Amino acid sequence: VYREPAEATAEMIGTMRSSVNDVTAWIERHVRRLDSERVPLADVAGRIAAAPIVAVVRVPSADRAAVDGVALRADETIGASGYNPLELRLVRHGAPPTRRSAVIIAAGETLPAGTDAVAALDQVQIGFDGRCEIAEPVGAGNLVERAGTHVEAGASLVGSGQRLDAYAIGALAASGVDVLRVIRRPRVGLVLTGRSLAERGQTPAPGSVYDADGALLEALIARDGGQADPPRRTAGDRAALAAALVDDGADIVLVVGGTGPGADDASAATLASVGELAIHGVAVRQCETAGVGIVPPATPVFLLPGAPAACLWAYELFAGAAVRRAGGSPIELPFRTRRMALDRKLASAIGMVDICPVVCRAEGRIEPIAPFAEAGLAAALHADGIVIVPEGSEGYARDSEVLVYLLKG
Amino acid sequence: VYREPAEATAEMIGTMRSSVNDVTAWIERHVRRLDSERVPLADVAGRIAAAPIVAVVRVPSADRAAVDGVALRADETIGASGYNPLELRLVRHGAPPTRRSAVIIAAGETLPAGTDAVAALDQVQIGFDGRCEIAEPVGAGNLVERAGTHVEAGASLVGSGQRLDAYAIGALAASGVDVLRVIRRPRVGLVLTGRSLAERGQTPAPGSVYDADGALLEALIARDGGQADPPRRTAGDRAALAAALVDDGADIVLVVGGTGPGADDASAATLASVGELAIHGVAVRQCETAGVGIVPPATPVFLLPGAPAACLWAYELFAGAAVRRAGGSPIELPFRTRRMALDRKLASAIGMVDICPVVCRAEGRIEPIAPFAEAGLAAALHADGIVIVPEGSEGYARDSEVLVYLLKG
Numbered sequence: 001v002y003r004e005p006a007e008a009t010a011e012m013i014g015t016m017r018s019s020v021n022d023v024t025a026w027i028e029r030h031v032r033r034l035d036s037e038r039v040p041l042a043d044v045a046g047r048i049a050a051a052p053i054v055a056v057v058r059v060p061s062a063d064r065a066a067v068d069g070v071a072l073r074a075d076e077t078i079g080a081s082g083y084n085p086l087e088l089r090l091v092r093h094g095a096p097p098t099r100r101s102a103v104i105i106a107a108g109e110t111l112p113a114g115t116d117a118v119a120a121l122d123q124v125q126i127g128f129d130g131r132c133e134i135a136e137p138v139g140a141g142n143l144v145e146r147a148g149t150h151v152e153a154g155a156s157l158v159g160s161g162q163r164l165d166a167y168a169i170g171a172l173a174a175s176g177v178d179v180l181r182v183i184r185r186p187r188v189g190l191v192l193t194g195r196s197l198a199e200r201g202q203t204p205a206p207g208s209v210y211d212a213d214g215a216l217l218e219a220l221i222a223r224d225g226g227q228a229d230p231p232r233r234t235a236g237d238r239a240a241l242a243a244a245l246v247d248d249g250a251d252i253v254l255v256v257g258g259t260g261p262g263a264d265d266a267s268a269a270t271l272a273s274v275g276e277l278a279i280h281g282v283a284v285r286q287c288e289t290a291g292v293g294i295v296p297p298a299t300p301v302f303l304l305p306g307a308p309a310a311c312l313w314a315y316e317l318f319a320g321a322a323v324r325r326a327g328g329s330p331i332e333l334p335f336r337t338r339r340m341a342l343d344r345k346l347a348s349a350i351g352m353v354d355i356c357p358v359v360c361r362a363e364g365r366i367e368p369i370a371p372f373a374e375a376g377l378a379a380a381l382h383a384d385g386i387v388i389v390p391e392g393s394e395g396y397a398r399d400s401e402v403l404v405y406l407l408k409g
Numbered sequence: 410v411y412r413e414p415a416e417a418t419a420e421m422i423g424t425m426r427s428s429v430n431d432v433t434a435w436i437e438r439h440v441r442r443l444d445s446e447r448v449p450l451a452d453v454a455g456r457i458a459a460a461p462i463v464a465v466v467r468v469p470s471a472d473r474a475a476v477d478g479v480a481l482r483a484d485e486t487i488g489a490s491g492y493n494p495l496e497l498r499l500v501r502h503g504a505p506p507t508r509r510s511a512v513i514i515a516a517g518e519t520l521p522a523g524t525d526a527v528a529a530l531d532q533v534q535i536g537f538d539g540r541c542e543i544a545e546p547v548g549a550g551n552l553v554e555r556a557g558t559h560v561e562a563g564a565s566l567v568g569s570g571q572r573l574d575a576y577a578i579g580a581l582a583a584s585g586v587d588v589l590r591v592i593r594r595p596r597v598g599l600v601l602t603g604r605s606l607a608e609r610g611q612t613p614a615p616g617s618v619y620d621a622d623g624a625l626l627e628a629l630i631a632r633d634g635g636q637a638d639p640p641r642r643t644a645g646d647r648a649a650l651a652a653a654l655v656d657d658g659a660d661i662v663l664v665v666g667g668t669g670p671g672a673d674d675a676s677a678a679t680l681a682s683v684g685e686l687a688i689h690g691v692a693v694r695q696c697e698t699a700g701v702g703i704v705p706p707a708t709p710v711f712l713l714p715g716a717p718a719a720c721l722w723a724y725e726l727f728a729g730a731a732v733r734r735a736g737g738s739p740i741e742l743p744f745r746t747r748r749m750a751l752d753r754k755l756a757s758a759i760g761m762v763d764i765c766p767v768v769c770r771a772e773g774r775i776e777p778i779a780p781f782a783e784a785g786l787a788a789a790l791h792a793d794g795i796v797i798v799p800e801g802s803e804g805y806a807r808d809s810e811v812l813v814y815l816l817k818g
């Protein structure tokens with residue numbers, strides 16, 4: 001079909017690109033942290049705590065041995081040495097305290113009445129005659145877990161918004177927590193439009209491609225704590241798209257493809273007709289036709305270009321920021337950053353944000369690799385990190401220190 | 410009950426502690442990477458590739474536009490400038506190539522015959538009269554994704570042993586991969602013995618505790634790519650334990666509790682009687698009663714102390730190493746490391762490895778916090794990292810640079 005340049009779209013995209021900050025500000029206005037749900041402790045790994053969790057009981061509830069060893073009275077060990085070892089009689093746990101006695105005790109057992117310290121197994125010679133010898137003084141409280149030392153009643157265990165890892169789960173279990181409130185996982189609707197897709201397992205005809213966006217987005221959404229609905233594939237025309245945008249209860253909707261200026265690129269116009277198109281066209285070279293808007297009742301919609309690398313960056317910068325924010329995570333890119341020096345010049349055309357893949361070389365140094373525009377999604381696969389060059393910059397000279405978002409590990 | 414010091418155990422633990430290296434060497438001998446299974450691409454996030462994956466088709470299959478723009482002939486744009494813009498007639502995709510024509514093209518569309526470059530939308534003024542203007546030269550191949558640039562047929566997509574993240578999944582999808590071989594997830598049997606456990610929701614009586622180990626280990630095993638079987642709770646006596654150690658198909662078995670020298674600590678003796686006890690007693694202060702062995706047919710068994718912090722470190726250093734190795738991940742602790750300077754002296758008794766929790770202070774500096782022996786699992790919750798002090802060291806002076814395992818993010 002002959003492509004009539006769509007007047008409104010050309011104008012909008014050609015002259016009114018929004019900055020990343022504009023889109024981020026829109027997301028902060030229109031995407032709220034979701035409500036919470038009660039989830040059993042066994043299922044909270046990776047979830048985000050919805051409220052601070054405070055200990056209701058102290059851990060341990062009584063003084064107890066921190067390690068296997070013998071419980072004894074510290075003051076009796078004063079003066080003990082290799083030349084003058086102290087001999088103690090082993091008595092059973094619960095026997096009335098007597099002078100010069102000790103009790104073999106397992107880690108976690110409550111300290112016997114009358115004892116105030118534990119000597120570890122390597123501090124003591126246990127004989128086979130009901131006695132043991134200790135060759136150094138033991139301080140009061142040595143290897144004793146005092147009641148409440150681990151956790152005092154009322155102490156904060158987990159902060160609101162904290163991601164629950166194995167260590168937090170262990171500490172919560174130790175405090176008797178078995179159910180807790182976590183932020184609901186954002187349900188993300190995926191609408192894949194247009195583009196002739198090759199069947200998997202068959203060589204794609206020229207001009208058709210395998211769908212990468214569905215699998216890519218499902219994995220990205222899961223990484224960011226969301227739950228992708230099964231992708232719905234629709235023809236890219238307005239009627240099909242409008243039908244797909246009718247409220248189905250998703251917290252966020254992503255429309256992939258049909259964002260460009262062509263006559264059959266219907267995503268932006270359809271969003272404008274069934275809801276509100278807030279932004280279309282962003283000043284990011286990798287995904288300049290991305291957009292955002294709202295469909296009733298008040299569901300944020302993200303328009304992502306269909307080319308996989310463009311789809312990736314429109315997700316990472318915009319849709320993903322919304323998923324992360326709705327799910328209670330920081331809105332920022334979920335990568336750690338590091339300042340590193342460029343082994344080669346990094347060139348970038350002025351006027352748009354440019355996302356440049358790099359690989360790590362010698363310690364602390366990076367080198368640009370073939371950009372997304374050339375290498376597509378493979379650049380993301382091969383890159384160790386990315387450098388984000390701002391709109392007003394032409395790039396960086398060799399040896400410049402730049403901020404690198406590390407994609408791996 | 411009076412605790413008769415068990416002769417064999419006292420001897421074994423008192424005098425024959427194995428080093429961390431001994432245990433690691435045992436794991437490397439007795440734990441092999443598991444076999445593989447075929448899993449649909451939609452389910453491979455976080456899994457480990459069992460074999461290299463090589464592209465069978467090139468991506469893209471033909472030269473195509475990298476971005477939305479106009480496709481044109483680069484040689485016609487030589488000399489174009491703001492003072493002397495080049496005017497091109499917009500023709501439909503598929504029309505026979507003519508001089509001074511251009512084609513509006515969407516990202517991902519195959520390049521029209523006769524064109525060899527794409528000008529991005531911000532490089533071109535699209536008029537409303539079927540024409541467009543370009544005010545700068547465009548190089549041949551500009552913004553063109555050449556056939557095979559993303560991925561050449563035969564190119565390596567994913568290496569054996571590589572963890573599959575969203576980016577790899579996207580790249581695999583783009584190459585038409587829909588099922589792949591990943592390492593089977595280790596099935597880990599959990600046997601929790603002895604110890605009087607408090608009911609959740611009730612204040613524990615002195616000497617009884619909430620079970621933290623089950624929840625802690627399930628989360629740690631999942632983090633390391635394994636699958637924990639539902640924990641089996643058994644009395645700690647030999648008969649119950651022996652019954653629990655009968656082969657049930659798990660790839661690795663963890664026995665928690667009953668590892669100490671007490672008369673009712675039956676884990677090591679039971680393992681020795683139904684299989685082989687290879688090591689009991691390790692030179693690590695936090696988990697010195699840990700052990701390893703084998704039950705028929707050849708299943709590695711790890712004995713973990715029952716005190717939660719001891720259980721944690723026996724897992725991280727030993728059982729977790731086995732889970733990671735069986736699942737195809739690196740055997741090392743799954744934390745990134747960084748050299749940081751101590752803000753205070755870090756003291757450690759000589760003779761055993763000591764795992765010391767620390768918090769990050771000013772940039773690049775750390776401070777020790779209350780050790781695991783005092784603060785238990787809460788130390789892991791509050792620590793930003795750990796420092797592992799070797800057996801032969803008494804610790805480090807203030808301002809020493811030490812290797813920190815970072816527990817968070």
